[in-house]
Amino acid sequence: MLLKVSINSFSYNKGIPVDESGNGGGFVFDCRAINNPNRYEKYKQLTGTDPEVIEFFKKEDEMQSFLNNVYAIVDQSVEKYLQRQFTNLMVSFGCTGGLHRSVYCAEMLARHLKKKFNILRYNFRHNEEYSPYPLTAKIEINGTCNLDCIMCLRKSLPNRDKEMSYLDFLTVLNNLPTIIEWSPHGYNEPMLHPLFFNYIEETNKRKIDLILVSNGTALNKENLDKLLALKPKLIRISVDGVGKKYEEIRKNSSWDRVYKNLRNLSRKTDNFSLYATIWSENIDQILHLVNLAWTLDCKISFTDITWKNDFQESKQENSIRENFSEIKIKEIKDQYLDNENINFSIGRNKKRKCTLPWSSVYVDVVGDVFPCTDTLNYKMGNLLEEKISEIYNNDKYRQFRKDSISGKNYECKNCLAWAPMKNV
Numbered sequence: 040m041l042l043k044v045s046i047n048s049f050s051y052n053k054g055i056p057v058d059e060s061g062n063g064g065g066f067v068f069d070c071r072a073i074n075n076p077n078r079y080e081k082y083k084q085l086t087g088t089d090p091e092v093i094e095f096f097k098k099e100d101e102m103q104s105f106l107n108n109v110y111a112i113v114d115q116s117v118e119k120y121l122q123r124q125f126t127n128l129m130v131s132f133g134c135t136g137g138l139h140r141s142v143y144c145a146e147m148l149a150r151h152l153k154k155k156f157n158i159l160r161y162n163f164r165h166n167e168e169y170s171p172y173p174l175t176a177k178i179e180i181n182g183t184c185n186l187d188c189i190m191c192l193r194k195s196l197p198n199r200d201k202e203m204s205y206l207d208f209l210t211v212l213n214n215l216p217t218i219i220e221w222s223p224h225g226y227n228e229p230m231l232h233p234l235f236f237n238y239i240e241e242t243n244k245r246k247i248d249l250i251l252v253s254n255g256t257a258l259n260k261e262n263l264d265k266l267l268a269l270k271p272k273l274i275r276i277s278v279d280g281v282g283k284k285y286e287e288i289r290k291n292s293s294w295d296r297v298y299k300n301l302r303n304l305s306r307k308t309d310n311f312s313l314y315a316t317i318w319s320e321n322i323d324q325i326l327h328l329v330n331l332a333w334t335l336d337c338k339i340s341f342t343d344i345t346w347k348n349d350f351q352e353s354k355q356e357n358s359i360r361e362n363f364s365e366i367k368i369k370e371i372k373d374q375y376l377d378n379e380n381i382n383f384s385i386g387r388n389k390k391r392k393c394t395l396p397w398s399s400v401y402v403d404v405v406g407d408v409f410p411c412t413d414t415l416n417y418k419m420g421n422l423l424e425e426k427i428s429e430i431y432n433n434d435k436y437r438q439f440r441k442d443s444i445s446g447k448n449y450e451c452k453n454c455l456a457w458a459p460m461k462n463v
């Protein structure tokens with residue numbers, strides 16, 4: 040079981056964040072005793088992850104001693120939580136504006152924990168409008184794919200014949216220096232890029248963990264050995280049905296081939312899971328998929344199909360939400376509630392809140408930046424031309440975050456991961 044550490048920064052003017060895990064606990068550290076860069080004009084428009092502010096704090100002895108105390112107390116809890124297999128710990132840092140001291144502390148703690156306990160996951164929630172730079176990224180290294188899945192939006196998107204060159208990939212990484220975790224997918228099959236393994240070698244050199252999401256068709260014995268040698272943090276294979284149904288959904292695929300790859304994967308590593316997108320077409324596959332995960336001895340996650348967005352051709356009536364009542368979803372979920380290998384992210388759930396616009400970024404094959412893969416109407420910049428520091432808090436991004444919270448933007452409002460956020 041993974042311990043998920045949620046690290047937040049907040050402004051005391053807006054209130055202390057609530058523990059969303061339902062455990063009702065968490066550390067809250069008050070950073071207001073530390074010298075405030077916001078008192079100086081040149082730092083006012085910056086946040087705790089800007090190099091100028093980092094420099095400022097490095098010169099402040101009181102910041103380092105404050106953090107050392109925090110590390111000692113948080114480490115003690117993390118060690119204990121790991122021993123006792125607890126799953127959630129929340130740590131929040133507060134200051135006056137929620138932009139400089141608290142953000143810097145949150146970032147430093149994340150880095151400290153990442154170095155010391157490599158198994159942690161992070162979840163950031165910062166100021167509603169500004170954000171430190173992202174920790175995770177989807178970098179779509181190619182637009183190509185060998186399948187034509189019936190629910191996939193790929194066919195309606197531009198640049199699907201392109202591949203990101205090695206040079207462009209390096210530029211994107213150089214312009215995105217804060218990430219600690221990446222996935223090479225967007226609307227593509229990443230393993231088809233001829234330089235796929237070279238790109239992972241490059242990110243490994245930079246100590247950026249890989250989460251691979253793939254259709255698994257290219258994961259034959261040889262490729263699997265190469266991949267495992269590069270020590271991915273997680274391999275996630277998308278399977279939305281079994282046998283004939285799988286082939287009907289994932290057009291151009293062969294179930295036999297993918298099943299063979301999955302069996303081999305299961306023999307070679309524990310470090311993989313299945314991922315199923317569920318809607319009216321395949322709701323009857325849930326039991327088969329649970330059995331498949333059981334056979335392969337791995338975890339499985341079920342998620343919703345995305346809503347139709349203006350740029351997409353997928354039909355709204357395909358959504359599970361159009362066809363199944365909340366009660367039906369609850370019935371299915373309740374059957375598997377006690378099974379820790381099965382994760383349902385379908386249906387409304389008040390606890391699920393989206394942190395992507397504050398913690399992550401989606402970079403498409405031509406370097407365009409979006410808050411996530413479902414917000415393609417919001418191009419925020421381009422990482423081949425600008426650094427993330429020029430993009431992440433630009434006017435458009437800040438407005439997007441505000442509108443996500445207030446429910447003004449269509450995509451966030453209709454995304455089930457979203458619920459209006461309070462106390463951020």
Ligand SMILES: C[S@@+](CC[C@H](N)C(=O)[O-])C[C@H]1O[C@@H](n2cnc3c(N)ncnc32)[C@H](O)[C@@H]1O
Pocket residue numbers: 184188190191192224225226227228229252253254276277278279314315316343344345353
């Ligand atoms: C677009 S694919 C790209 C990676 C890879 N080709 C794969 O299939 O895993 C990423 C994930 O999005 C899922 N997906 C595709 N169409 C979707 C939709 N309309 N709504 C929600 N998820 C979708 C896929 O099943 C897959 O798990």
Ligand code: SF4
Pocket residue numbers: 184185186187188191192193225226227228254289
């Ligand atoms: S394999 Fe992945 S990217 Fe390709 S069509 Fe299917 S879901 Fe889309």
